[in-house]
Amino acid sequence: xxxxxxxxxxxxxxxxxxxxxxxxxxxxxxxxxxxxxxxxxxxxxxxxxxxxxxxxxxxxxxxxxxxxxxxxxxxxxxxxxxxxxxxxxxxxxxxxxxxxxxxxxxxxxxxxxxxxxxxxxxxxxxxxxxxxxxxxxxxxxxxxxxxxxxxxxxxxxxxxxxxxxxxxxxxx
Numbered sequence: 001x002x003x004x005x006x007x008x009x010x011x012x013x014x015x016x017x018x019x020x021x022x023x024x025x026x027x028x029x030x031x032x033x034x035x036x037x038x039x040x041x042x043x044x045x046x047x048x049x050x051x052x053x054x055x056x057x058x059x060x061x062x063x064x065x066x067x068x069x070x071x072x073x074x075x076x077x078x079x080x081x082x083x084x085x086x087x088x089x090x091x092x093x094x095x096x097x098x099x100x101x102x103x104x105x106x107x108x109x110x111x112x113x114x115x116x117x118x119x120x121x122x123x124x125x126x127x128x129x130x131x132x133x134x135x136x137x138x139x140x141x142x143x144x145x146x147x148x149x150x151x152x153x154x155x156x157x158x159x160x161x162x163x164x165x166x167x168x169x170x171x172x
Contacts, residue, residue, distance in 0.1 A: 001030045045069075045076060046084055053090050061085075061092025119149040126154060 004016040004027055017027055035043075052068045053060055060068070062082040069076055085091070119125040125148040133140045138160060145154040 001027055005031065042080075042084055045074070045080075046088060048072065048074065049081065049084055049090065050088075053085075053092075056092075058091075059093040064092065117148055119147070122147060122149045124149060 001022065003020060004013060004022060007016055013027070014024075016022075017024060048069060049065055052065050056064070056068075062078060062085050065085065066076070066078050066081045069081065113125060113127075117125075117127070126145050127148060128143060128145050130141055130143045133142065140158060140160060142156070142158045144156045146152070147154050
């Protein structure tokens with residue numbers, strides 16, 4: 001539509017519309033478009049939302065932005081603020097899942113290495129690390145076994161749950 005509008009001095013509008021396969025009604029609806037009162041109000045509200053979002057160092061989400069808007073005297077709903085923020089890609093900082101200690105009666109594995117991570121020959125000491133990744137399909141657990149002598153990866157494995165591996169590690 002912008003192409004037709006920008007080149008209408010050189011060519012007829014009907015020819016330009018036909019070239020880009022644009023219906024007449026669509027072009028003239030775009031040309032004569034007048035924003036509604038709600039769109040005007042949303043743009044005014046957007047300026048306020050962006051100001052609050054910037055002042056919060058981009059940490060506030062829709063609930064906190066709503067509180068600040070109400071504090072400034074705006075009467076607006078939570079869903080409207082959320083809709084405007086989503087439309088303009090304004091996202092707050094998400095809360096992190098807090099780490100919690102296990103139950104008091106949990107038995108931890110003994111420290112067989114006694115915090116000595118040195119080895120004098122290959123295959124003398126191995127260590128294992130498990131990492132948890134949050135993916136679109138859920139969680140993915142990745143485990144790797146490392147030889148402390150030369151820091152090579154001895155084996156690795158991955159699962160969609162954190163159950164104990166049953167011989168699923170493969171040498172690297």
